[in-house]
Amino acid sequence: MKEILSSSRTGDSCIHVKHKSGLDIFIAKMNGFSGVEAVFAAKYGSVNTMFRNRGDKDYTVVPEGIAHFLEHKLFENEDCEVFELYSKTGATGNAATSFDRTAYYFSCSKNYQENLKILLDFVQKPFFTQESVDKELGIIGQEIQMTNDNPDWRVMFNMLKCMFHTHPVKIDIAGTQESIAKITPELLYKCYDSFYNLNNMVLSVAGNVKADEVLAICDEYLRPCEDKGLELVFPDEPDTIVKSDIREKEEVGASIFTLGWKCRPASGIDRLKKNIAAAMAGELLTDVSSDMYQRLLREGVINSTFVYEVFSGDGFFSVMLNGETEQPDYVRESVVNEVKRLISEGIPEKDFRRFQKGMYAGLVREMNDVENVANLMMSAYMDGVSPYDTIDLLTKLTPQDVHDFISNELSEDKLVLSVIERMDVQS
Secondary structure (H helix, E strand, O other): OOEEEEOOOOOEEEEEEEOOOOOEEEEEOOOOOEEEEEEEEEOOOOOEEEEEEOOOOOOEOOOOOOOHHHHHHHHHHOOOOOHHHHHHHOOOOEEEEOOOEEEEEEEEEHHHHHHHHHHHHHHOOOOHHHHHHHHHHHHHHHHHHHOOHHHHHHHHHHHHEEEOOHHHHHOOOOOOHHHHHHOOOOHHHHHHHHHEEEHHHEEEEEEOOOOHHHHHHHHHOOOOOOOOOOOOOOOOOOOOOOEEEEEEEEEOOOOOEEEEEEOOOOHHHHHHHHHHHHHHHHHHOOOOOOOOHHHHOOOOOOOOEEEEEEEEEOOEEEEEEEEEEEHHHHHHHHHHHHHHHHHHHHHHHHHHHHHHHHHHHHHHHHHHOOHHHHHHHHHHHHHHOOOHHHHHHHHHOHHOOOOHHHHHHHHHHHHEEEEEOOOOOOO
């Protein structure tokens, strides 16, 4: 099945094909561009630690960090490492595991067909042995230690541990030294067979490509898969937070903080609408021209690192403010008061339109970047929406939508403050 998806607002379009193998394929031919970006991704991330397939009597529970571990191991096959193959074609390849997806990708300016063959081939050829697993344990163990020593990483995960009671999003993507020690070749194959089924994956290709060439390679390299009826399950997560405050002292040049609200999760188009409203709320709370921002800046409480992030996925949703400060309690108090003011006085129309235009312009710019377009199509599939839904929903957003989000979701009793303090700061 082939369909053309397009945006009536920007004129951008792509082809979506439901391949006979079970794979969803998105192709965006971008005239005037010389580069190509391809992403082959599985809807499988660090939070997917409990699952079963159709016909399984019991759920399989796997060690934390196994999705990231599997990603590392796929780059090795029986013949050679994938990076060696890409080096011969002039491509740059890599992969990344997040909370709810694992993506393998390459960028190139030539030989895209050969590079696409490499990508599709190695991702479909798992090769796990006890020897290779033992070797990887040390490598990933060092990576875990490095992230544990990263204050920006620590301040966020400390916040997540205070925010979520049971949801696995609070666990480091790479797992722990103890959890990865439980990984075996048999578990890796079980996870691969369950999550790397083509019915649970997507291929996204953008740039100087031809759709018929991409599809011909897919016909040759994709191995048909039966949909196994993968079922995911997450522990019941209360609406409440665990605790509102956590602090550690580290050897850092400046104290850093993350201030996050635990919001109600959503999925599909509802989550996308919520993401847009949350982003607008973040823009308002970190607006450099606002009275709150200017006051905190004049007082030396914050600096230009004060930014927001919308963090969402399967079973979790949060709006976070991050930055440097030596007065985190004062920042929290100021933000809480600003939220109350926005709820009481409403969203200023002038500010709303300014941010809406800025966000729209940002989305249009992304449409003119090969890497962004490939990732846009991939992410849309993962989220169960169309690649062009974001720009359409943004134009329909109203100040009342943002006010409703702030009123319903940015509750003080769902707010967590995480701080990494300088060693010399007096608590």
